[in-house]
Amino acid sequence: MILPVIMTGGSGTRLWPLxxxxxPKQFLSLNxxxxxxxxxxxxxKGLDHQPSMLICNEEHRFIAAEQIRQLDVEHSGILLEPEGRNTAPAIALAAFKALENNKNIxxxxxxxxxxxHVIENKYEFHKSVKHAYVHAQDEKLVTFGILADKPETGYGYVMRGESLESKSEFSHNDLTSFRVSxxxxxxxxxxxxxxxxxxxxxxxxGMFxxxxxxxxxxxxxxxxxIYEACKKSMQQQTVDNDFIRINKEAFLACxxxxxxxxxxxxxxxxxxxxEAIVVPMNAGWNDIGGFSALWQVSEKDNKGNVFNGDVKATDTKNSLxxxxxxxxxxxxVNDLVIVNTKDAILxxxxxxxxxxxxxxxxxxKEKRSEATFHREVYRPWGKYDSLDSGERFQVKRITVKPGAKLSVQMHHHRAEHWVVVSGTAKITNDDNEILLTENQSTYIPxxxxHAxxxxxxxxxxxxxxxxGSYLGEDDIVRFEDKYGRS
Structure with a gap:
């Protein structure tokens, strides 16, 4: 049976500041x-497959888990990379885990x-996958080649060799596969x-x-x-809720x-x-490698514009x-990309x-937070939005999901004032436990x-x-945390 392995790494640079x-972009709703x-x-959906396995960066784990939860689907685990080491090691980790999970079947x-990736034609995607399955069963390593309809300098290419069409055992879904040259x-x-x-x-x-x-x-x-480093790192695993952690020291040597x-x-x-086979795929594939690609796959108005959000335009064409x-x-204006977020404009x-x-x-290089964080930051319990800051103060809007709880913690350098805007807050403040509702407040020295x-x-x-004198997120001492961060 097919086991989908979904790689969720990314640097978040090509579609900055979105x-x-x-x-990174895989967690955004772009299309x-x-x-x-x-x-x-x-x-x-529609393929006969096991629940998907995810390969995820440690810092993205809660975002990935929450987005899977929203779909209400099962998964085969979220493997956490202590640090990105590219695709060969990531796939090796998944392969070792797959064999471990399927010993008796x-x-x-x-x-x-x-x-x-964007894939617009699900039927053609399934068609190519089913065709590739025949080769994979025959011990081949299969890559999917996207039909190139225009010259692209941002993609690598696969050169095809001998056709396998004449071999009846490889005939499937009217597709022709080729040896990779x-x-x-x-x-x-x-x-x-x-x-x-x-x-x-x-x-x-990049699909295999x-x-x-x-x-x-x-x-x-x-x-x-690479093989030995990944094998060694998988020999020491710890399971934390949805997450599978591996030996960090061994993996960093990879x-x-x-x-x-x-x-x-x-x-x-x-x-x-x-040994290597390429199966063609004509499914409306796009890796959204930049804003031009995003413009290409998005629905446009009669002037070629793609507008998302509060936008007014006059005499404007072909813009995103x-x-x-x-x-x-x-x-x-024509042919512009304008992206306005809460803390940056491109x-x-x-x-x-x-x-x-x-x-x-x-x-x-300048160590500016805008390269890494949005003003609105997601956490396993919800999110916070940094509204304002200055010397010795910072204002945040905090949203806590129903049933969620922040860690039991304290701060060495800051005090906090909390004002409830809506909903109910259960607050531990030293030895006191209180309930606050709309328009009520408390002070944490x-x-x-507190919690x-x-x-x-x-x-x-x-x-x-x-x-206080220091307001950084690293001034948090956690004593207890339901999300394994203490």
């Missing part, structure tokens, strides 16, 4: 009401997917055009399918260092390498190419405008929007152990005013 290091992660899981075939790096425009003209190249989708044991065997053959470099390219270059919290007005020509990464790099809980059935909203 995405950030702490909230519909569901987030990209949720769409990835939802499009699997048929070995699963991994369907490796990225959480941040070569993997090609991102080309210049002229070379990309020649690839498209030849008809022998596909865009490299193979048996867990076969992947590990090939990885061990070509990259024993090299940073993609599956293309570690496994797929060596197969094509050093042993029989019959996204606004979180205020009116954006445009007069007499204005770029659509053809230059890819260069936003250089802005993010500058922010990182420096050094006092905040929502015992009600509607979200709790409160305003928190912090005052």
């Amino acid at each position: 995405s950030r290091g702490n909230y 519909g009401e569901q987030t990209m992660l949720q769409q990835t899981i939802a499009r699997l 048929e070995e699963p075939i991994l369907l490796v997917l990225a959480a941040d 070569n993997f090609v790096e991102k080309p210049n425009l002229a070379m990309a055009q020649s690839y498209v003209d030849s008809g022998e190249f596909y865009w490299n989708s 399918m193979f048996k867990a044991s076969r992947y590990l065997a090939v990885l061990k053959q070509f990259r024993p260092d 090299p940073d390498e993609s599956i293309d470099y570690a496994v797929m390219e060596p197969i094509c270059q050093k042993i029989d190419r019959a 405008v996204i606004s979180d919290d205020k009116l954006v007005a445009l007069v007499g 204005v770029a020509h659509k053809d230059k929007a890819q260069e936003v990464k250089s802005i993010v790099n500058e922010l990182k 420096i050094g006092v152990v 905040l809980e929502n015992p009600g059935v509607i979200p709790l909203e409160l305003i928190e005013v912090q005052s």
Whole structure:
């Protein structure tokens, strides 16, 4: 049976300021009401498969878990990487875990997917997956090649070799699969055009399918260092709610390498190419690699504009405008990308929007929080929005989900004032436990152990005013935490 493995890593640079290091694009709703992660899981419906397994960064774990919970679907666990080491190690962790979970039943075939791809045609996606399944059962390593209808310099390419159409055992769903001849790096425009003209190249989708044991065997053959590091890291696991933690020290010793470099390219270059198969996919695929790609896949008005939020425009064409919290007005402009969030505004020509990464790099050099965090930050219990700050004070709007509780904690450098706006707050303040409702407040002195809980059935909203000599999030001493953060 198929075991979907969904990789949810990301740096949050290409769609900044919508995405950030702490909230990359797969957790955003960019092309519909569901987030990209949720769409990835939802499009699997109709395939015969086990519950999905997620590979997740430690910092993104609660966001991923909450978005799965919203779908009300089962999963096979959320494997936490202590630190990103690229796709080859991530898939190895999933392969080891899949074999561990399926010792007494048929070995699963991994369907490796990225959480941040748009696929518009679910039927064609399923068609290619079912076709690839036949090859994966035959011990092949399968990659999915996207039909290239235009030259793209932002994608790698897969060059196809001999057709397998004549072999009846590989005939399925009227698709033709091919042996992989070569993997090609991102080309210049002229070379990309020649690839498209030849008809022998596909865009490299980054999606794969193979048996867990076969992947590990090939990885061990070509990259024993990655294999051994991942094997060692999986020998010490701890389970924390939905999350599976591994040996951090062992994993940090693992090299940073993609599956293309570690496994797929060596197969094509050093042993029989019959091991690697490419299955074409024509399913409206897009990896949303930048704002131009987002504009392309979005529904447009009769002037080619994509507006999301409070936007007014006159004499404006072919522009993408996204606004979180205020009116954006445009007069007499074309081909612009304008993104307004609560703490940052991006204005770029659509053809230059890819260069936003250089802005993010500058922010990182200056150690500015906007590179990593939104003003609104999500936590397992809810979220907070930093409304204002100054010397020795900070104001936040805190939202606590029904039944959720913040950690039992104290602060060495700040006091806090809480004013309930709506809902009911159950508050522990030193040795006292109180219930507060709308328009009621309390004061938490420096050094006092305290906790905040929502015992009600509607979200709790409160305003928190912090005052003191240091207001950083690292001034939290946790004594007890239901989310395993103490």
